[in-house]
Amino acid sequence: MKSKFAGNRLRHMLMTTALIAAFATASAPAFADVVKIGLLAPITGPAAADGQEFQRGVQMAIDEANAAGGVAGNTFELVVGDVKDQSAGNVTSAVERLLGDPGVQFMLTGYASLTNFEIDNMAEAEMPYMLAATSQQTRDIIAPSPDKYMCCWSLTPSFDAYNTDVTLFVEKLAADGKITLPTKKVAIISSDNAYSKTISEGMKKTFKEKGWTISVDEIVPFGEVTDWRSILAKVRENVPDVVINTDYLPGNSASFLNQFLEQPTKSLVFLQYAPSVPEFVELTGKKSNGVIYNLLGGALTTPKNPRADEVAAKFKAKYGVESGTYGVGLYEMTNVYFDAVKKVGGASDHAAIMKALSETDKQVAEGRLKFDPATHLATQGDDYIPITFFQIWDGQRTLISPEKYATGAFKPQPWMQ
Incomplete structure (x- = not known):
């Protein structure tokens, strides 16, 4: 049985195909090659500062790609779904709206629901999706059946280090005589x-x-x-x-x-x-x-990773402010998608795009990005993220x-x- 998201998408696609066939002329749609990228973001509400960063990072990557002539014959347009206060109702509404748009071929977020329940929506709709949200919840959803979730990949590695490394950091400061x-x-x-x-x-x-x-x-x-x-x-x-x-x-x-x-x-x-x-x-x-x-998953602005300084400088030049974590992060995630589109030769084959995303292995602002096939999280460690x-x-x-x-x-x- 098809999900309501997949069903809505199919109906929209059939209607669009019928309209194009009915009105096809020499002046056929001038923007048939425009691919929409759907962003879930808290544009309003208490996390709006992060939402603005999400939007700026994605838009910067889109502007660069379009200025260079696009990717694999496609140019790109950003559409945003406001998750507001990140409540289940607001996230669901934003997800449904973007999944119901037949032009949307890829979706991403820094974080949307915090529990990341929308991953299941993306799997049902066969929508390629990248996020940089709470990794424990991402792992809990994906790890029991990773092949079911080929849609979804996380820039954020395991949060296990958040749980352990503050203690280790503090005790090292004490061992080095810097605090008591x-x-x-x-x-x-x-x-x-x-x-x-x-x-x-x-x-x-x-x-x-x-x-x-x-x-x-x-x-x-x-x-x-x-x-x-x-x-x-x-x-x-x-x-x-x-x-x-x-x-x-x-x-x-x-x-x-x-x-x-x-x-x-x-x-x-x-x-x-x-x-x-x-x-x-x-x-x-x-x-x-x-x-x-x-x-x-923060940018490594260090001589050992010049990519981070390059992206941070471009962000400040474009927007006049320093980027936080998510401006740079969403810029890099969008470019990972562009890499997949280039590798596949187009944006419409979602299964091929998902496979290309899974094979990512590149230096990004946050370190070396390579996904763990068992959890779909970025690999964590000093040689990775x-x-x-x-x-x-x-x-x-x-x-x-x-x-x-x-x-x-x-x-x-x-x-x-």
């Missing part, structure tokens, strides 16, 4: 969403296994949070060596930092993802100095780990001195 850990206590604050909770639960497990005490364990409702003071009061009552907040929304993370600095403790502060978004520094200014965050730690100073992000790619060294956070 007098109590081995850690405060972990999270937001009630699949991304933040998965990471915070993994972190708690690793810290406990390493002999740490969780002094504060708090979770806030997903959405806008403007007042963190009651949680921070608990932090100050039982001062930890490390304070972690995994809420990924830049506005929330900025509010947390600003309120922490009203009465800071001598704790190393780690904030998940949000500081990578340019909006975070705009909201915190000089207060962001010293903040640490990490990325899986590494986990990278950054520190902010004067609005600039310095890559401080791993040493193989580092462009600078850790410096003590101002409130720790």
